[in-house]
Amino acid sequence: MSLVPTPSQTVGPFYGYALPFPGGAEVAPVGHPDLITVHGYVYDGAGQPVPDALLETWQPAPDGSRGGAPGSMRRDPVTGRIVGRDGVTFTGFGRIATDADGHYAVRTLPPGGVPYLCVLVFARGLLHHLYTRAYLRAEEDALLSAVPAERRGTLLAVEERPGTYRFDIRLQGPGETVFLDFG
Amino acid sequence: MTHVAAPLPDGLSQEQMDAEVAKVQAGTDGAVHPPRGFPPYRSSTLRHPRQPLIPVRDPEAVELSGPAFGLTDVTALDRDLTRQHAGEPLGERITVTGRVTDRQGRPIRRQLVELWQANASGRYAHQLDQHPAPLDPNFTGFGRCLTDDEGRYSFTTIKPGAYPWRNHVNAWRPAHLHFSLFGTAFTQRLVTQMYFPGDPLFAHDPVLQSVTDPAARARLVAAYDHGLSVPEWSLGYRWDIVLDGPSATLFEEDR
Ligand SMILES: [Fe+2]
Numbered sequence: 389m390s391l392v393p394t395p396s397q398t399v400g401p402f403y404g405y406a407l408p409f410p411g412g413a414e415v416a417p418v419g420h421p422d423l424i425t426v427h428g429y430v431y432d433g434a435g436q437p438v439p440d441a442l443l444e445t446w447q448p449a450p451d452g453s454r455g456g457a458p459g460s461m462r463r464d465p466v467t468g469r470i471v472g473r474d475g476v477t478f479t480g481f482g483r484i485a486t487d488a489d490g491h492y493a494v495r496t497l498p499p500g501g502v503p504y505l506c507v508l509v510f511a512r513g514l515l516h517h518l519y520t521r522a523y524l525r526a527e528e529d530a531l532l533s534a535v536p537a538e539r540r541g542t543l544l545a546v547e548e549r550p551g552t553y554r555f556d557i558r559l560q561g562p563g564e565t566v567f568l569d570f571g
Numbered sequence: 572m573t574h575v576a577a578p579l580p581d582g583l584s585q586e587q588m589d590a591e592v593a594k595v596q597a598g599t600d601g602a603v604h605p606p607r608g609f610p611p612y613r614s615s616t617l618r619h620p621r622q623p624l625i626p627v628r629d630p631e632a633v634e635l636s637g638p639a640f641g642l643t644d645v646t647a648l649d650r651d652l653t654r655q656h657a658g659e660p661l662g663e664r665i666t667v668t669g670r671v672t673d674r675q676g677r678p679i680r681r682q683l684v685e686l687w688q689a690n691a692s693g694r695y696a697h698q699l700d701q702h703p704a705p706l707d708p709n710f711t712g713f714g715r716c717l718t719d720d721e722g723r724y725s726f727t728t729i730k731p732g733a734y735p736w737r738n739h740v741n742a743w744r745p746a747h748l749h750f751s752l753f754g755t756a757f758t759q760r761l762v763t764q765m766y767f768p769g770d771p772l773f774a775h776d777p778v779l780q781s782v783t784d785p786a787a788r789a790r791l792v793a794a795y796d797h798g799l800s801v802p803e804w805s806l807g808y809r810w811d812i813v814l815d816g817p818s819a820t821l822f823e824e825d826r
Contacts, residue, residue, distance in 0.1 A: 389675055389676040390674060390675065390676075391672060391673075391674050391675070391676050391813045392603060392786075392787070392790065392813065393603050393604075393674060393813045393814065393815035394761065394763055394790055394791070394812045394813050394814070394815075395603055395604050395605060395763065395782040395787050395788070395790060395791055396604045396605060396761060396762065396763055397605070397749075397762070397763040397764040397778060397779075397781075397782075397791070398612075398614075398762075398764075398778060399749070399751075399762045400749065400764075401697075401699065401700075402687075402689075402695040402697040402699070402700055403687060403749065404697055404699075405687070405695075405696050405697050405711065405712075405713060406685065406687035406712070406713035406749075407685060407687070407751060432617040432618050433616070433617035433618070433621075434617050436617075438618070444760070446633065446634070446636075446637060446638055446757045447633060448633055448636075454633060454636035455636070455639065456636070456637065456638045456639040457639055458639050458640050458641030458642065458643055458644055459641070459643045459644065460638065460640070460644060461640070461643075461644040461645075462643045462644065463643065463644070463645070463646050465646070468646055468648055468649070468655075479638065479639070480638060481638035499633070502633055504633070506633050506634050506757055508757065508760060510762055511618055512614055512618075513612070513614030513615045513616075513617070513618035513619075514607065514615070514618050514619060515604075515605035515606070515607055515609055515612065515615060515619075515778075515781050516604045516605055516607050517760065517762060518607075518620065519634065519757075519758075529629075530627070530629040530631075531625070531627055531629065534625060534626075534627075535625055539622070559617070559618050559619065559620060560617055560618065560619060560620055560621055561621075564620055564621065564622050565620070566622070566625050567620050567622075567624050567625070568624060568625055568626075568627050568634075569624035569625065569626045569627065570626075570627050570632070570634060570758040570816055570817055571626060571627075571628060571816075571817060
């Protein structure tokens with residue numbers, strides 16, 4: 389059986405009271421010694437920051453397991469409100485809305501077995517989300533070898549200081565980020 | 572109170588916009604998803620890549636797995652958007668239900684479905700929404716649920732109102748529910764909008780019309796299902812969702 393997929397539509401401007409959740413950017417367990425920070429800006433085709441983008445990150449645990457874990461959006465049983473993670477479990481999933489200046493930051497653990505975080509971009513104006521990868525090491529793999537050399541750098545996060553990586557996303561124009569098609 | 576909006580940058584009328592949409596649609600090929608650059612949707616102009624996407628056909632790709640959600644992420648009350656405040660929200664109470672499957676028709680089990688929407692007057696509980704329609708103290712407009720073992724989801728809510736936006740002069744969005752879905756793989760992620768049958772605004776909405784194939788557009792419109800309506804309580808709509816994109820299980824079966 390082959391079914392025709394449901395079309396995508398934009399996330400629009402008003403997801404902010406619904407999709408972001410407390411602790412969405414705190415993927416690493418609290419106080420973990422291997423914590424890394426990946427941060428940067430999202431820019432549009434005029435080089436302006438995008439203040440209403442929503443990013444999601446997905447990655448293997450440091451041991452390489454790819455099953456993730458529930459508990460990113462734990463609930464308070466009294467109020468029903470989202471209280472976020474338990475500070476112990478690594479769920480592999482992050483969700484971060486950009487700030488008014490287009491900046492995001494996610495604190496996580498190094499992905500096991502691969503050099504990259506998977507990154508998904510939603511925004512008003514984007515009718516269909518975009519996938520990219522933030523490579524923490526320039527380790528040759530199937531994707532990096534397939535990307536023209538002059539665009540490869542857009543996938544590489546820059547280690548600003550130990551454990552802090554800068555990864556900007558340019559939706560359009562000079563230095564446009566490489567986005568991916570999984571078919 | 573009379574409402575006087577600031578003039579729009581290019582001041583295009585609805586008729587001119589409809590003509591622009593028809594022209595763009597005439598040059599397209601029946602794709603399932605909207606093109607990322609769709610000029611009639613003005614916000615897309617600077618926010619879509621111009622370089623082609625790079626294909627990834629790597630069965631080891633991390634994106635072929637995806638996040639997991641469970642009991643701790645959702646409570647049984649989250650699916651009822653009419654029960655989040657002390658009183659009943661204003662509007663027409665509805666239930667929306669359907670199945671989530673992959674392209675092979677296999678149910679997406681125990682995965683997260685999120686829904687957000689405007690209230691019955693067409694206003695979002697978001698401070699940047701300045702449409703001069705009333706906020707409803709008994710309605711926030713956000714719910715979530717997990718699919719069951721057959722891939723079914725279900726929400727109780729109210730029918731949202733249409734609302735104006737500043738894409739062109741007199742631009743109005745047809746009533747819609749925003750949906751966010753997870754599959755078994757990150758590649759199956761979907762954010763979309765569900766519409767209500769027979770809305771006269773369909774023809775005038777560049778967001779819906781960005782899906783250029785009429786058959787694909789029709790898949791964004793729920794069906795009214797009288798069998799789902801509850802006597803003296805609510806009206807029922809059915810909307811099934813098919814997630815695009817490969818998953819790890821798909822690759823295994825392909826090999
Ligand atoms: Fe909307």
